[in-house]
Structures are given as C-alpha cells and as structure tokens.
Amino acid sequence: MRAFDYVRAGDTAEAVREAGGAETRFIAGGTNLLDLMKLEVMAPGKLVDINRLDLGGIEATGEGGLRIGALVTNSDLAADARVRRDWPVLSRALLAGASGQLRNKATTGGNLLQRTRCYYFYDRGEPCNKREPGSGCAAKDGMNRILAILGTSEHCIATHPSDMAVAMRALGARVEVEGQGSGREIALEDFYRLPGDTPHIETVLEPGELITAVILPPPAGGRQIYRKVRDRSSYAFALVSVAAVVAVENGRIAKAQLAFGGLGPMPWRDADVEDALVGETPSAALFDRAGDILLAEAKGYGGNDFKIPLTRRTLAAVLTQATEDDQ
Amino acid sequence: MQFQLDVNGERHALDLDTRTSLLDALRDHLGLTGSKKGCDHGQCGACTVMVNGRRINSCLTLACMHEGDEITTIEGLGRPDDLSPLQRAFVEHDGYQCGYCTPGQICSATAMLDEIKAGWPSNVTGDLEAQVEASIEEVSERMSGNLCRCSCYPGIVDAIRQVAKEEARA
Numbered sequence: 411m412r413a414f415d416y417v418r419a420g421d422t423a424e425a426v427r428e429a430g431g432a433e434t435r436f437i438a439g440g441t442n443l444l445d446l447m448k449l450e451v452m453a454p455g456k457l458v459d460i461n462r463l464d465l466g467g468i469e470a471t472g473e474g475g476l477r478i479g480a481l482v483t484n485s486d487l488a489a490d491a492r493v494r495r496d497w498p499v500l501s502r503a504l505l506a507g508a509s510g511q512l513r514n515k516a517t518t519g520g521n522l523l524q525r526t527r528c529y530y531f532y533d534r535g536e537p538c539n540k541r542e543p544g545s546g547c548a549a550k551d552g553m554n555r556i557l558a559i560l561g562t563s564e565h566c567i568a569t570h571p572s573d574m575a576v577a578m579r580a581l582g583a584r585v586e587v588e589g590q591g592s593g594r595e596i597a598l599e600d601f602y603r604l605p606g607d608t609p610h611i612e613t614v615l616e617p618g619e620l621i622t623a624v625i626l627p628p629p630a631g632g633r634q635i636y637r638k639v640r641d642r643s644s645y646a647f648a649l650v651s652v653a654a655v656v657a658v659e660n661g662r663i664a665k666a667q668l669a670f671g672g673l674g675p676m677p678w679r680d681a682d683v684e685d686a687l688v689g690e691t692p693s694a695a696l697f698d699r700a701g702d703i704l705l706a707e708a709k710g711y712g713g714n715d716f717k718i719p720l721t722r723r724t725l726a727a728v729l730t731q732a733t734e735d736d737q
Numbered sequence: 738m739q740f741q742l743d744v745n746g747e748r749h750a751l752d753l754d755t756r757t758s759l760l761d762a763l764r765d766h767l768g769l770t771g772s773k774k775g776c777d778h779g780q781c782g783a784c785t786v787m788v789n790g791r792r793i794n795s796c797l798t799l800a801c802m803h804e805g806d807e808i809t810t811i812e813g814l815g816r817p818d819d820l821s822p823l824q825r826a827f828v829e830h831d832g833y834q835c836g837y838c839t840p841g842q843i844c845s846a847t848a849m850l851d852e853i854k855a856g857w858p859s860n861v862t863g864d865l866e867a868q869v870e871a872s873i874e875e876v877s878e879r880m881s882g883n884l885c886r887c888s889c890y891p892g893i894v895d896a897i898r899q900v901a902k903e904e905a906r907a
Contacts, residue, residue, distance in 0.1 A: 416738060416755040416801060441797045444758075445778050457755075459802055485791070489857040494865040505860040509882025510849060512779060514791045515798065644860065644881035 412453040419458050422465070422588050422622060428458045429618040430590070436460050436620060438481055439515035441508075442524040451532055451541055452525075465519075465622055468492070474628035477586075480519030480621045484508070484574065487518060497626055499634035499653050503577035506638045509645045519621035522575055522585065522601070523613070526568035526675075527647055529553055539565045540609040555713040556649065559705075559721070561674035566609030567711055570602065570676050571647050577636055578624060579677035580653035580669035586623040589616055595625065602676030609675075632657035632665050633732045639672075639724055648672035650721050656732035663687045663733065670704075673721060680704050692733035697726040740804045744769065745813030755801055760784045762800035763810060771811035771840040775884070782883035785841035786810050792848035794882075811840035814847060822903060823847055826896035834887035845883045846897045850904065852879070871901035 419425035429436060433455035437443055446452040465479040468490055476497070478487060487493060488504035508516060530536045530548040537546035549557055549567050557567045575598070583598045601613055615621075635654045640646040651671035657664045666687040670678040683704045690696050701722035708718050739752045742762065749767055760777075763769040763786070772795055775783035779797040786795045787809040815821035823843045826832070833839045850871070858865050861878045869875055876894050885893060 411756045414755060416799075418802075437799075437802070440799065440802070441779055441794070444797050444799065448777065461802060485852075485857065489855070491866075494858065498865050501858065501865055502860075505858060505862075509779075509782065510852065510879055511782060511785055511792050511794045511845065511882045512797075515793050644878050 411447050412450060412455075414447075414454055415456040417456065417458050418462060419460055420462060422463055422620065425458050425460050425463060426588055426590055426618055426620055428456075429620065431456060432617060434458060434618070438517040438520045439483070440520075441512050441515050442520065446525060446532075449532060449534070451534065460620065471625060476626040478518050478624045478626065480517060480623055482518045484513040484516045484518070484521060485510070487574075488513065496629035497577075497581060497634070499580060499636050499655060500574070500577040500626070502634070502636035503573040503638075503651075503653055506636060506648075506651070507573035518574070518624055521572055522578075522621060522624070524571055525612075527571050528557060528568040531568060540568055540605075540612075543608070543610045550711055553713060554711040555716075556647065556672075557711065557714050558674050559708045559710055559714055559717050560670075560678055561604050561676065562709060562711075563605045563607065563609070565607050566605035566675070568605070568609065568675055569672055570674070571671075572677065573636070573638065573648065573651060573671060576648075576651055576669045576671035576677040577653040578626070579679050580655055580667045581630060582627050582667070584625040584627075585621055586625060587615060587619045588622045589619040593622070598624075598677070599679065605675050612675075630655045630665070630667060632667075635728050635732055637724060637728045637731075639720060650717055650724050652724055652728045654728050654732050656729065658692065658733050661691055663690055663692060666729075668725075670721070670725075673708075673717065687729070692729065694726065694730075697729045698722070700729065701725050738801050740801050742767070742800065742803060742808060743806065744808045745810060751800070753800060755799065757800045758796050759786070759788075759798045759800045759803055759808070760795035763795060763808075769810050769812050772844075773837055773840060775838070775841075780884070781838070781841075782845055783838050783841040785845040785883065787844055787848050790848065790851065792845045809844070811844055814843065821847070822900045823850075823896065826899045827893070830892040830896040830899065831889065832892040832896040833885070833889050838883060838885045838887075842880070842883045842885065842893055845880060846893075846900075849876075849879050850897070850901055853901070854904075871898050873898070876901075 435454040465481040536548040558569045638651040648671045653669045655667040773783035775781035779794040784796040
C-alpha cells in the first residue's frame with residue numbers, strides 16, 4: 411500500500427473542504443477502498459475519514475419515503491423494520507450481498523461507489539482502461555464470464571457489482587450530495603455514467619462531492635422480489651440479478667419496476683421493458699417479449715454469452731412469481 | 738500517527754503508520770495473535786473481531802480509524818481456564834481441525850448470535866418480519882464470511898446451534 415495522509419473530518423463542511431485535491435478519497439467502511447489500496451489499484455495520496463460525520467440515521471421524509479444517511483451500514487439498513495415492511499426488495503438485495511462482517515462495515519454511500527470486480531481491473535499486470543486510461547481492455551478477449559452484456563463500449567465491459575443499488579434503481583431512489591458550498595440531489599438513474607471512452611469516470615459526482623444520503627420515494631407496494639443468480643449460494647457477486655416491484659390489478663399488470671444487476675456498468679433499468687408489460691395480461695409469451703426488448707442490444711464477449719439466455723429466463727421466472735394468483 | 742485503541746477493556750497508546758490495518762495493529766503491535774491473517778482481503782474471515790459488539794474483518798479497516806471504539810478479540814472472549822460458551826462448544830463438537838480459522842469463527846459466531854437475537858433477517862429468512870431461529874440453513878448462511886479449509890462446517894454449525902439453544906433456554 412502506498413503511503414497517504416489521513417484526516418479525520420468532524421463535519422460535512424470540513425470533509426468537503428479537505429477533499430479538494432484530485433488524489434483525495436473519502437473513507438467510510440473502507441471494505442472496497444482498502445482492498446484496492448492494498449493491491450495499489452487505487453493509491454490516493456490522502457484519505458478523509460468521514461465516520462465521525464452525523465450521517466448515520468434513517469428518517470421518514472415528508473412525502474412518506476425514507477432518507478437513509480450515507481453512513482448507515484448495509485446491516486442496519488437491511489434490518490430496519492420500515493425497510494423490511496415497506497421496501498422489502500431493498501432488504502432482500504442487501505442481504506443477498508457480501509458477508510455478515512462486510513455488511514457491518516459497508517455503508518450506503520460507499521456501496522453505491524464500489525468498483526467493479528473485473529479481474530483485469532484488479533490485475534496491475536494487465537491493461538485496463540478503467541484503472542489506467544488508454545492502456546486497453548484485456549477483458550474483451552479474456553476471461554469475461556462475469557462481465558457485462560449491456561451498456562459496454564470497446565473500451566470497457568465491466569459490471570457494477572452492487573446488489574443494493576439494483577434495488578434502489580427499481581425503487582426510483584435519489585442520491586443527495588454535498589459539494590463546496592452547495593448540495594444537490596441526483597436521481598439514481600442519472601448518477602452513473604456509461605463507460606464510452608472514459609470508463610475511469612463512473613459517476614456524475616464532481617471532485618470533492620460527498621454523498622450524504624439516499625432518498626427512497628414512498629412505498630411502491632406491489633410484490634417485491636430480488637432474485638440473484640450466482641456461482642455459489644452465499645457470499646458471491648451476481649451473474650444476473652433482478653429487482654422487481656410488480657402489481658397486478660384485475661388480471662392485468664398495473665405496475666412493473668424492474669432493475670438488473672450483473673448485466674451492465676450500472677444497475678440497469680429499461681423503461682421500454684416496463685412499458686411493454688404494463689396494461690398487459692401476464693403470460694409466458696409476454697415475459698419473453700419483455701426479455702426480447704431488454705436484450706435487443708445485448709452483446710456477449712464469448713465467456714459471458716450465457717448471460718443473455720440466463721437473463722431472459724431469470725426475468726421470466728421473476729415475473730411469473732410476481733404475477734402468480736395465489737400469493 | 739499517534740492514537741489510542743481500547744482492546745478487551747484495556748487502553749493502549751500507539752504510534753503507527755496510517756497504513757496499519759486493525760489486524761496488524763492487534764497482532765504485531767499489541768501481541769494479540771489470536772486473530773489470524775488468512776487472505777488479508779476480507780474473503781476468509783480469519784481476522785474477524787468485534788468492534789462495538791459488531792463483527793467485522795479487521796484486515797479491511799485501518800487501526801487509526803478506531804480510536805474510541807470498543808474492540809473485542811478472541812483473547813477477550815475467554816481464556817483456556819475459562820472458556821466462553823462458544824469456545825467450549827467448538828471443543829465438544831470438533832468445530833475445527835487445524836484451528837487457524839477458529840478464532841475468527843468464534844468471534845463471528847458470538848456476534849452473529851446477537852444479530853439473531855436482535856431479529857436481523859438473512860438471505861435465507863422466509864418472512865422478513867418473522868422471528869428467526871438458529872436453524873442449520875440460517876447458521877450456514879450467516880457464517881458464510883468465515884471459511885474453514887479443513888471443512889469442519891458440520892461441527893461448527895452444531896457448536897453454534899448448541900449455544901443458541903442454551904442461550905434460548907437461559
């Protein structure tokens with residue numbers, strides 16, 4: 411690990427003030443950042459410890475939603491009685507991720523900003539445009555079994571690894587950030603950037619901007635499902651995951667909010683898929699058509715070709731479960 | 738950097754490089770070698786300790802971030818002549834072979850049983866709002882952050898469930 415300066419910030423203003431330099435990173439749980447720093451994949455010159463900031467609570471919002479402080483741990487968020495009752499897809503997604511130890515440290519803000527687990531991003535002996543812009547992408551013709559089929563570019567096919575963010579995308583969450591002198595809210599759908607030719611720039615955050623909270627809109631109701639397909643039954647990243655909030659009224663789909671993990675460089679959501687489902691009678695043919703729309707632009711790279719049929723089938727399974735009569 | 742760590746009820750003044758992980762501070766600077774370094778990347782759980790009662794991977798956190806926290810290691814849970822309930826149950830049920838992962842398993846299980854008592858659900862919990870039991874399935878899922886390369890999992894699960902039952906009766 412490279413040496414760094416360490417500053418313990420006392421409040422948000424101080425944290426933002428201390429984070430002006432390009433070589434500076436905030437540290438909260440540190441479970442991903444320190445892992446990457448040990449490998450010198452990331453080598454910040456300065457860490458601003460934000461653990462003493464007052465960003466730990468979960469509060470009801472005036473509109474009936476929740477404001478989740480950026481330092482709320484994944485464990486506390488998953489166990490929160492309101493989340494379990496009214497936003498169960500979020501609880502389920504959190505519980506499907508990582509291990510008990512990691513969920514106790516990992517925070518809401520940090521989870522959104524975790525980096526890809528692409529093998530080539532981690533391996534400093536290989537080219538990677540995300541780690542070293544302009545060096546190339548070894549994954550396209552390499553071991554890409556776990557990598558993306560949607561939203562990729564010739565420069566990067568990495569996936570975003572979060573489960574939590576997939577559920578938040580399905581729920582229509584917003585991200586509250588604080589910068590030098592001003593704050594703003596960013597819809598999660600606008601928060602991440604596609605790789606294009608700058609895969610090292612992953613979000614719309616400006617240098618020094620700090621995530622202070624995630625806002626959930628009022629409960630979406632419906633049946634909520636998080637289905638994660640992975641190589642082992644616990645403590646593994648998703649090959650494909652689906653977060654679903656689906657309601658059926660009078661035999662027709664009244665609501666379909668669907669987000670996908672393991673497929674792209676950000677938690678994926680496609681309004682055309684949802685539009686094709688709403689107002690229709692549930693059927694295998696309908697679910698297959700939704701899969702066609704979702705996967706119209708999907709591109710496999712050899713090792714991950716299997717994700718295309720796997721996604722189609724996982725979506726169909728989730729929609730079948732979500733629209734069954736007897737639940 | 739100068740800072741203090743409160744470990745197993747004792748305060749220690751330290752002057753360490755900011756890069757020092759909590760695990761390295763415990764092992765190399767405080768002589769508490771019960772916590773083990775397996776992968777050093779948060780994947781194996783051998784380094785598990787409790788911070789303010791919660792289990793974490795001590796390899797994936799910086800020692801200097803824990804000033805004011807209450808840290809409990811395996812040395813703080815029991816002694817050879819005064820074993821904790823889980824330590825005793827691991828002996829009874831052969832919950833180890835080489836023993837390298839055991840301190841992490843026991844620290845993890847100690848905090849995990851508190852998580853069940855607090856009503857935290859897991860990935861295998863059917864009803865998110867129901868009270869959970871320490872079933873084989875629940876214990877296995879909740880302990881998935883602790884690997885045992887000798888594969889003593891049946892003994893580990895039996896030991897943990899025995900203590901869960903004893904605590905439920907108490």
